[in-house]
Amino acid sequence: MARIDITGDALVITLEGLDVLWALKKRLTIPLAHVRGATPDPGIVRGFKGVRTKGTNMPGVIVAGTFRTGEGRIFWNVRDAAKAVVIELADEEYTRLVIEAPDPRATADRIERARTPA
Numbered sequence: 001m002a003r004i005d006i007t008g009d010a011l012v013i014t015l016e017g018l019d020v021l022w023a024l025k026k027r028l029t030i031p032l033a034h035v036r037g038a039t040p041d042p043g044i045v046r047g048f049k050g051v052r053t054k055g056t057n058m059p060g061v062i063v064a065g066t067f068r069t070g071e072g073r074i075f076w077n078v079r080d081a082a083k084a085v086v087i088e089l090a091d092e093e094y095t096r097l098v099i100e101a102p103d104p105r106a107t108a109d110r111i112e113r114a115r116t117p118a
Contacts, residue, residue: 001100002077004085004107006114011035011087013099015077022056022064023077028097036088038111040104045081050074063098071095087111 003014013028020026045063055065055076063076072095078084085104087097101107 001079001083001102004099004101004111006032006110009033011111011114013077013097019064019077022062023075024054024065025075028075028094030087030089030092030097032115034090034092035111035115036090037115038085038087038108040108041084041086041098042082042104044084044086044098045078049076066094074098085111 002019003016005012009032011030011032015023015026049057049063050067050069053066053068057063062079065076067074067076073093074096075094076098078098078100080100083100083102083104085099085101085107087099089095089097
């Protein structure tokens with residue numbers, strides 16, 4: 001699983017343990033200004049993930065790493081589909097991040113609150 005933090009004006013995704021090996025990436029730092037939205041989406045894992053360019057795809061076990069679709073590059077780090085959070089991005093290396101979080105609804109809400117200051 002990844003640790004999802006909001007530090008200052010950035011969303012920081014830090015992979016830990018074997019996820020670093022599976023995804024071939026340790027950390028992603030995204031300016032909050034480039035985050036278009038975040039939503040929990042347990043069904044996304046069942047759909048087309050794209051063409052794997054770096055990482056691992058073992059259906060029913062783990063999807064981790066970089067995948068390319070017609071919409072751009074997507075970064076995945078999901079073992080448990082029920083815990084998937086989709087983070088839409090603009091002006092970044094990736095157009096979307098699909099990350100596993102312990103509480104997907106709370107994580108998406110926290111990202112949404114951080115990207116839209118009161």
